Amino acid sequence: MTYPVRAVGTMSGTVFTLPDRDTSSTKVRIFGTSATIVHRTHHAEHGRRCGEGLGHLDSMELLDVLMGLPSGEAVPLSAVGPSSLRVLRRAPSGVVNFTPRSVTRLVVPVVTPLLAVVYSSHWRDGLVRASEFAAYCPRMFVARELPENADEVLVEASWYGVGVAVGPRSAPTVVLDPEPLSEWRPSVAWWRFCERVYRHTLDR
Structure with a gap:
């Protein structure tokens, strides 16, 4: 089996062309490994959080409750439920807005991996x-060169849906495209992953 190769534009050591100002890459340490996450940034939400003094959210309990509320709509x-209300009332400023009769979720993920x-x-x-990133976004790994059993390795990578690129980090060549996520839906774990990537953007 032979795989076509193609050169791609790179930026910040990634193998992904960054098409506009809303897309960038961030180096993270997560799941016990280092990776570069290419992501789209919701600049309005980032600005709103900065204005509120609100950083990343890390509570799975809070994110679970927030996912049950529509964004920007009074509920x-x-x-x-009483337990969910207790969680929301403990949330940092800027997460939700309470009135005597309703609560509105204000936050949305700042970054989309x-x-x-x-x-x-x-x-x-x-x-x-x-x-490790299979549940959150397409993934790829970059190696310096193809091994002697390249076809066998690429077949295995393709089976797992992992893209492959070879060459120097500054200008790798894609030999296998990553598989897009199929039938994907946001989850609490996904939102927390977004928040953890966002935290790394704040540390830069």
């Missing part, structure tokens, strides 16, 4: 590390 307090890129000199290590 009658009578429609929210588009691609996770890991770099490894060992193919098995790269495949395993890239697979």
Whole structure:
């Protein structure tokens, strides 16, 4: 089996062309591994959070409750369970807005992950590390060169849906495109992943 190769534009060590000002890349340390996350940024939400003094959210309990509320729509307090209301009342300023009869979710994820890129000199290590991001966004790993059993390795990577690029970090060549997420829906874990990437953008 032969795979076509194609050169791609790169920026900040990624193998992803950044099409506009809303798309950027951030180096993160997450799941015990280092990766570059290419993401789209919701600048209005970032500005709003900065104005509120609100950073990233890390509470799974809070995010779980927030996912049950529509964004920007007032929900009658009578429609929210007592335990969820207690969680929301403890939330930092800028997360929700309460009135005597309703609560409105203000927050949305600041970043939307588009691609996770890991770099490894060992193919098995790269495949395993890239697979850590399977539930959150397409993923790819970059190696210096193809091994002698390239077809076998690329078949395995394709089976896992992991893209592969080879060459220097500054200008790698894609030999296998990452598989897009199929039938994907946002989850609490996904939102927390977005928040953790956002935290790394704040640390830059």
